[in-house]
Amino acid sequence: MKGRLLVILLAGLAIGALLAWLLVTGTTHVALVEDVIPAEPPPTPTPAPEQRITLFFAGGDGLLHPEIRTVPLPEDTAARIRIVFAELLAGPRSSLQPILPYPAELRALFVTPGGRAYLDISGPPEPLEGSATELMMVYGLVNSVLLNTEVVAVQVLFEGTERATLTGHLDLSRPLVLNKDLIGR
Amino acid sequence: MRKTVLIALVAILLVTTGLQAQTLPPRLEFRHQGLKIETTPVRNHVEVSPIMTLLGGEAAFSASAGVWALSLGEHLVQVAPDRRLVLVNGKLAEVQDAPISSPGGIAVRLSFLDDFILAPFGFHLEPIVGGYSIVPGVSSGKPITIRPAAADFSATTTLVLSLDRAVEATVEARPGGGVVVLLPRSAPRIESPNRLRSRRVRSVVAAPGRLEIDLSPTIGLISWNVLTGPDRVVMELGTVPPTPTPAPIIARPVERSGPRPIVIDPGHGGDDTGAVGASGLSEKELTLVIARRLAQALRSAGYPVRLTRDGDAGRALTDRAALANRLDARLFVSLHANASTVASVHGAETYYMSLDDRASDEAAQFTADLENRAGGAGLQGGSTLDLILWDMAQSEVLNESARLALRVQARLNALLGLKDRGVKQAPFVVLTGATMPAVLVEVGFLSNSEELEQLASPTHQQGLADAIALGIGDFLVGQ
Ligand SMILES: [Zn+2]
Numbered sequence: 001m002k003g004r005l006l007v008i009l010l011a012g013l014a015i016g017a018l019l020a021w022l023l024v025t026g027t028t029h030v031a032l033v034e035d036v037i038p039a040e041p042p043p044t045p046t047p048a049p050e051q052r053i054t055l056f057f058a059g060g061d062g063l064l065h066p067e068i069r070t071v072p073l074p075e076d077t078a079a080r081i082r083i084v085f086a087e088l089l090a091g092p093r094s095s096l097q098p099i100l101p102y103p104a105e106l107r108a109l110f111v112t113p114g115g116r117a118y119l120d121i122s123g124p125p126e127p128l129e130g131s132a133t134e135l136m137m138v139y140g141l142v143n144s145v146l147l148n149t150e151v152v153a154v155q156v157l158f159e160g161t162e163r164a165t166l167t168g169h170l171d172l173s174r175p176l177v178l179n180k181d182l183i184g185r
Numbered sequence: 186m187r188k189t190v191l192i193a194l195v196a197i198l199l200v201t202t203g204l205q206a207q208t209l210p211p212r213l214e215f216r217h218q219g220l221k222i223e224t225t226p227v228r229n230h231v232e233v234s235p236i237m238t239l240l241g242g243e244a245a246f247s248a249s250a251g252v253w254a255l256s257l258g259e260h261l262v263q264v265a266p267d268r269r270l271v272l273v274n275g276k277l278a279e280v281q282d283a284p285i286s287s288p289g290g291i292a293v294r295l296s297f298l299d300d301f302i303l304a305p306f307g308f309h310l311e312p313i314v315g316g317y318s319i320v321p322g323v324s325s326g327k328p329i330t331i332r333p334a335a336a337d338f339s340a341t342t343t344l345v346l347s348l349d350r351a352v353e354a355t356v357e358a359r360p361g362g363g364v365v366v367l368l369p370r371s372a373p374r375i376e377s378p379n380r381l382r383s384r385r386v387r388s389v390v391a392a393p394g395r396l397e398i399d400l401s402p403t404i405g406l407i408s409w410n411v412l413t414g415p416d417r418v419v420m421e422l423g424t425v426p427p428t429p430t431p432a433p434i435i436a437r438p439v440e441r442s443g444p445r446p447i448v449i450d451p452g453h454g455g456d457d458t459g460a461v462g463a464s465g466l467s468e469k470e471l472t473l474v475i476a477r478r479l480a481q482a483l484r485s486a487g488y489p490v491r492l493t494r495d496g497d498a499g500r501a502l503t504d505r506a507a508l509a510n511r512l513d514a515r516l517f518v519s520l521h522a523n524a525s526t527v528a529s530v531h532g533a534e535t536y537y538m539s540l541d542d543r544a545s546d547e548a549a550q551f552t553a554d555l556e557n558r559a560g561g562a563g564l565q566g567g568s569t570l571d572l573i574l575w576d577m578a579q580s581e582v583l584n585e586s587a588r589l590a591l592r593v594q595a596r597l598n599a600l601l602g603l604k605d606r607g608v609k610q611a612p613f614v615v616l617t618g619a620t621m622p623a624v625l626v627e628v629g630f631l632s633n634s635e636e637l638e639q640l641a642s643p644t645h646q647q648g649l650a651d652a653i654a655l656g657i658g659d660f661l662v663g664q
Contacts, residue, residue, distance in 0.1 A: 058525075058526070058527050059527075060527060060529045060530060061530070062525060062527070062530040062531075062532070062534070062630075097526065097527045098526075101526045108288075110227075110287075110288060112286055113286075118228070129459070129460035129461065129468075129524040129632075130460045130523045130524025130525055130630075130631075130632065131521060131523055131536075131613075131625075131627060132523045132524065132525040132530060132627075132630070133524060133525060133526055135611060136525070136526075139611075157228065159211055160211045160225055160226065160227075161208060161209070161211065161226075161229070162208070162228050162229055164502075164614060165502070165614050167460075168452075168453060168457060168459065168502065168614075169521070169613055169614065169615070169625075170611060170612065170613060170614070171612040171613065171614045171617060174612075176612070179539070179610070179611060181607075181609035181610050181611070182609060182611070
C-alpha cells in the first residue's frame with residue numbers, strides 16, 4: 001500500500017516536472033555561450049575604462065597576497081577573466097612571487113548563465129609538487145577571478161580535461177569558490 | 186535521525202566521488218557511413234550538434250522552452266542542459282547524468298549519447314581507434330573482464346571485483362538471497378573464476394549486463410563501493426537481518442570489536458612519490474616514517490591505530506577515507522610533506538575539509554553584496570531543503586574537524602616556534618567523504634633547504650610525531 005502511494009507520488013512528481021519543463025518560457029534556460037576559444041581578446045572599437053583590479057600572488061609566508069593595479073577593464077565577464085589571467089601570467093610587480101609555476105596558456109574559457117566560469121589552461125610541462133604549489137596556483141587564479149568579476153565559482157580544466165587533482169591534494173573535479181583562509185594579512 | 190541523514194549524505198558524496206565517469210581524450214573522432222567528424226570533448230561530454238549533422242539529422246534549439254529537439258526521420262529526442270529528464274519520441278525517461286551547456290550548444294556523456302540519442306534512432310556506438318563508429322542496430326555491450334577475489338575475516342568477507350575498465354556499476358541484494366552487480370551496456374567475462382575461495386561467496390557468474398553472485402545462507406550485502414585507480418567494485422558481505430532491506434549504498438561500518446581506531450594515512454606511496462627534496466628525501470618516505478612514529482606514540486598512550494599503508498604501497502586517494510569509514514575510525518589524519526615554488530616558505534600546516542560547491546556560499550554572498558552595492562537585486566540564495574540538510578549534517582563533522590586541526594596545529598606551532606600559523610580549509614581529495622573528524626597535516630617544506638635538513642633528522646621526525654599525537658590527545662580528552 002505504502003509502495004503504491006509512493007509510485008503515485010513519484011508519477012505525479014514526474015508529470016509535474018515534465019509540465020514545468022515543457023511550459024517554462026522565457027530565456028532562463030538558454031545557455032549563453034559567452035566565449036569560445038579565442039587566442040586573443042577581440043579588438044574593441046572603444047577602449048575599456050581603466051579600473052583597479054585585485055590580483056593574488058604568493059608571499060614568502062606561503063599565503064596569497066593582493067596586488068592592486070589599474071588596467072583597462074571591459075564590462076564583459078569573459079573579457080575580464082582574460083585580462084585577469086593575462087595579468088596573473090605577467091607576474092607580480094612587487095616583491096611577491098608568481099602563482100603560475102609555468103607559462104600557462106588560457107586555451108578556452110566558458111561562463112555559464114549561473115556565473116560559473118570554466119577555465120581551460122595548458123597543463124604543466126612536468127609534474128608539479130606539493131599542496132602549496134597547487135593551492136597557490138589554483139586559488140590565486142580562483143580568488144583573482146572571483147574578486148574582479150561577477151563569477152561565483154571557477155573550475156580549472158587542464159588541456160580540455162577535468163583533472164581530479166594536480167599534485168595529489170586539491171579536489172579539482174568541481175568549481176571552487178573564494179578561499180579566504182589562504183589570503184595573508 | 187540526524188546521524189542517519191549524516192551518513193546518507195556523506196555516502197552520497199562518497200558514491201558520487203567514487204563513480205568517476207570516463208575521461209575522454211582531448212579529441213574524439215566519430216565515423217558514420219564513410220563520413221567522419223572530430224570533436225573536442227567539453228568536461229568529458231560530447232557535443233551533440235555535430236553528431237546530428239553527421240547522421241543527417243537536425244538539432245534545433247527552442248529558446249521559449251529551453252529545450253533542444255534532436256530529430257532524425259520520424260524520431261524525436263528532446264533534451265535540455267542540466268535536466269535529468271529526457272523525452273524520447275514523446276516518452277519520458279530519467280537519466281543519470283544531465284546534459285551540459287557547451288560552446289556548441291549542448292553536450293552529453295557518451296553513455297547518454299548511446300542510450301538516449303543513438304538508440305532511439307536505431308544506432309549504437311562501436312569503439313574504434315581514436316573514437317567511435319556510429320553503426321546501425323542495438324549495442325551488444327562492450328566487453329569487460331572481471332577478476333574476483335575474496336578475503337574472509339572473522340565476521341565479514343570483502344569481495345573485490347577488479348575491472349579492466351571504468352563502468353557505472355550498481356550492486357543490489359537479490360530478494361531471494363545473493364547479490365547482483367548491474368553493469369549497463371557491458372558484456373562481462375570472468376577471469377579465472379575457480380581461483381575464488383571464500384566460505385561466504387559460493388560463485389560469481391557473468392550474464393549480459395550483469396553478474397550474479399551466490400552467497401552462503403544467511404550471508405548478505407552489508408555495503409558496497411565503486412572505486413577507481415584501479416577500477417573495481419568492493420563489497421562487504423556478512424550476516425544480515427532476515428528482513429529484506431533495500432540495497433544499501435552506504436558504506437556502513439564493519440562489525441567491530443574493541444575501541445574505534447585512529448586511522449593514520451601516510452600520504453602518497455608506490456608510484457606516487459609526492460614531493461622530493463634536493464637531497465632526494467621523498468614525501469612518501471617521510472610520511473611513512475612519521476606515520477609509524479605517530480602510531481607508536483598513540484598506541485603507547487592507549488589508542489588503537491590503523492595505517493592506510495604500512496609500506497611503499499600505492500593507494501587511491503578516495504580509498505583512504507573510505508577505509509577509515511569502513512573501520513568506523515574515531516579520527517582520520519592524513520600526513521603530507523609540502524613543496525613550494527617559493528624557496529623561503531617553511532613550517533607545518535594543518536588543513537581540514539571545505540565543501541566549496543555546496544556548503545560554502547561565501548562567494549555567492551560576496552557577489553550578492555557587490556551587486557547590492559551596485560544597486561542590483563543580488564543573487565538568489567539556494568536555500569532548498571537538501572542544502573539545509575546537507576549543511577546540518579556536514580557542519581557537525583566539520584566543527585569537530587576544525588577543533589582537531591586547531592589542537593594539532595597548536596602543538597606543531599609550539600614545537601616549531603611558529604607564531605600566528607592558523608588552520609585552513611580547502612577541499613582535499615583525501616578528506617572527501619570521511620565521516621569522522623579528519624585533518625591533513627603538512628609537516629614541513631621539502632623545498633626549503635633548512636627545513637629539509639630538519640625533516641631528515643630522526644629527532645625532528647619524532648618531535649613532529651609527538652606533537653601531532655599530543656594534539657590528537659588534547660582533542661580526544663576535550664571531547
Ligand atoms: Zn602530499
